Amino acid sequence: MFKKSYLQQILFGLTAVLLFASCDKDFNELGTDIVGDDHFLFERYTDASVKAYNQKLGPISSNNLPINPLGFYENPAFGTTQANFVTQVQLDSENPRFNNVDPEEYDLDPTVIDSIILNIPYYSRVTAVENVTVNGVTEVHTTYKLDSIYGPENSKFKLSVYQSNYFLRDLDPSQSLVERQLFYTDMDAEIDNNKIPVLLNDAPLSGNNQDGHENTQFYFDKREHKTSALNTATPPVLVDTRFAPSMRLHLNKTVFTNLLLNAPSGQLVSNAVFKNYFRGLYFKVENGNPGQMAMMNFQGGKITVYYNEDKKKTVDGVVSYEREFKTLSMSMTGNTVSLLNNSNENVDYLTAANSNQEASKLYVKGGQGSIAVIDVFGPDADNNGIADEIEAIKANGWLINEANLTFYIDRGVMSPNQLNKPVEPNRIFLYDLNNRKILIDYTLDNSSNTVNPKLNKSVHGGIIERENVTGGRGTKYKIRITNHVRNLIKNDSTNVRLGLSVTETINNVGFSKLRTANTNTLYAPNMSVLSPVGTVLYGTNIPFNSDPNSDYAKRLKLEIYYTKPD
Numbered sequence: 001m002f003k004k005s006y007l008q009q010i011l012f013g014l015t016a017v018l019l020f021a022s023c024d025k026d027f028n029e030l031g032t033d034i035v036g037d038d039h040f041l042f043e044r045y046t047d048a049s050v051k052a053y054n055q056k057l058g059p060i061s062s063n064n065l066p067i068n069p070l071g072f073y074e075n076p077a078f079g080t081t082q083a084n085f086v087t088q089v090q091l092d093s094e095n096p097r098f099n100n101v102d103p104e105e106y107d108l109d110p111t112v113i114d115s116i117i118l119n120i121p122y123y124s125r126v127t128a129v130e131n132v133t134v135n136g137v138t139e140v141h142t143t144y145k146l147d148s149i150y151g152p153e154n155s156k157f158k159l160s161v162y163q164s165n166y167f168l169r170d171l172d173p174s175q176s177l178v179e180r181q182l183f184y185t186d187m188d189a190e191i192d193n194n195k196i197p198v199l200l201n202d203a204p205l206s207g208n209n210q211d212g213h214e215n216t217q218f219y220f221d222k223r224e225h226k227t228s229a230l231n232t233a234t235p236p237v238l239v240d241t242r243f244a245p246s247m248r249l250h251l252n253k254t255v256f257t258n259l260l261l262n263a264p265s266g267q268l269v270s271n272a273v274f275k276n277y278f279r280g281l282y283f284k285v286e287n288g289n290p291g292q293m294a295m296m297n298f299q300g301g302k303i304t305v306y307y308n309e310d311k312k313k314t315v316d317g318v319v320s321y322e323r324e325f326k327t328l329s330m331s332m333t334g335n336t337v338s339l340l341n342n343s344n345e346n347v348d349y350l351t352a353a354n355s356n357q358e359a360s361k362l363y364v365k366g367g368q369g370s371i372a373v374i375d376v377f378g379p380d381a382d383n384n385g386i387a388d389e390i391e392a393i394k395a396n397g398w399l400i401n402e403a404n405l406t407f408y409i410d411r412g413v414m415s416p417n418q419l420n421k422p423v424e425p426n427r428i429f430l431y432d433l434n435n436r437k438i439l440i441d442y443t444l445d446n447s448s449n450t451v452n453p454k455l456n457k458s459v460h461g462g463i464i465e466r467e468n469v470t471g472g473r474g475t476k477y478k479i480r481i482t483n484h485v486r487n488l489i490k491n492d493s494t495n496v497r498l499g500l501s502v503t504e505t506i507n508n509v510g511f512s513k514l515r516t517a518n519t520n521t522l523y524a525p526n527m528s529v530l531s532p533v534g535t536v537l538y539g540t541n542i543p544f545n546s547d548p549n550s551d552y553a554k555r556l557k558l559e560i561y562y563t564k565p566d
Contacts, residue, residue, distance in 0.1 A: 042561040049378030056353040059186035059515040062338040072288025079345035088334030107321040111309035116251040120301035148295035157291040159218035166194040168335035188339035358541040365534030372500040403485040408554035425502040433499035501528040
């Protein structure tokens with residue numbers, strides 16, 4: 001270890017006072033978190049006891065997530081995930097009225113539905129804008145790149161949209177209607193058995209759907225949409241409208257004619273009634289080989305019903321009728337459930353995730369996946385409530401400057417095929433497993449990123465580090481737990497077990513309940529539930545090897561930088 005002179009300590013202490021504000025008032029002189037990797041003024045300790053384990057989760061509550069996966073995703077290290085989805089639907093304007101009941105209100109034809117369009121925007125960004133001249137007319141064409149898409153580009157699968165007949169109630173009757181009703185990832189068969197078996201996205205294989213992209217050969221299309229319609233000018237002019245990539249499906253007119261125009265009295269009067277009458281939409285994916293998966297903002301989706309009907313006018317006792325073109329819109333808001341199926345699961349993954357032994361590899365996967373469980377600082381042999389290693393550090397009077405858990409990615413497992421590398425989680429999340437709480441380092445980290453909020457709290461970390469700044473394969477994750485360790489040493493805080501999961505975003509730290517508790521927990525972070533990706537990390541049960549490039553050198557370590565008292 002590097003030995004410092006007394007003069008160096010004084011100089012650094014003065015500099016730290018001027019430049020930094022300590023998170024711990026008792027560590028004013030040398031207790032500041034140091035941002036960066038310049039630790040040459042500190043002692044380094046890497047022999048702290050760390051033991052890590054795998055924990056398979058099983059079915060987990062997945063209702064009302066902010067975003068949801070749809071499609072197929074294949075990761076050879078874990079297996080194949082199929083993601084279906086069910087959602088309630090609500091009228092944007094309650095109690096709509098149609099001129100199709102009283103013959104006195106229309107001339108020859110009652111209300112007629114022209115088309116029903118389901119539109120759900122994809123997450124995308126603009127990569128190019130150019131002027132293109134077609135038949136002498138200049139048009140603005142925009143090129144997009146889709147975000148949060150997993151799997152080979154334009155890989156196809158069968159997409160079926162059905163009317164659900166499963167009521168997604170708000171409150172749980174088994175809890176006296178005082179707690180939210182939970183729905184779980186493994187309910188797909190139950191939802192599927194309760195669908196109304198009439199395909200809604202039944203566009204024929206002709207015209208705009210001749211390639212079957214709306215149903216039998218669906219894929220996430222990155223091209224912008226273009227629609228054409230006559231405007232209200234005299235005479236009307238055909239006007240093109242372009243908009244960002246989205247799932248855009250034509251739905252069955254007969255079904256919605258019966259559902260809306262022929263609705264029994266009172267069924268459209270309010271959304272409270274409508275949600276039981278029309279119990280929502282069920283999105284089912286099949287035949288992914290390998291298929292693609294997208295993170296979808298279903299709540300941003302709309303169902304738009306285009307219809308026409310007569311408007312009756314009476315002028316000086318003369319009755320006339322004018323045909324009007326109207327729209328009715330519905331939103332996919334209310335209760336939702338993400339429905340997940342795992343298949344072709346990797347044998348090594350299943351063996352490790354279902355073992356209660358200290359792990360050499362940590363399999364951390366989102367969805368109906370797995371987490372890692374971590375113990376630090378070893379046992380409490382004298383049963384005084386404090387781990388023996390912590391007692392030794394306290395006795396030595398160390399001032400903790402920085403503490404990190406470093407997780408190296410097992411690239412041999414994650415990237416065996418350079419041509420088909422699985423998507424790696426951009427971030428992992430460390431939390432108090434015993435109490436399902438965030439760590440104090442999360443709370444005290446006020447760093448933010450206005451361009452990409454998913455990079456908030458970057459000092460606490462957990463963000464993937466890659467081969468180079470422009471991308472490449474991941475190499476490791478580092479999570480700073482300086483204040484957590486300080487509290488263990490200085491404040492005799494409880495040395496809780498730590499949980500590690502993937503996370504879609506660090507900004508949401510809620511927890512979802514498992515259908516069945518395991519030996520370690522009944523909960524997992526809900527931002528891991530909606531993420532389909534996973535990673536394999538080096539664990540702690542690795543035999544000693546002095547080779548600096550060995551697996552032992554990449555084992556999970558707790559690195560502590562400290563100052564000794566003089």
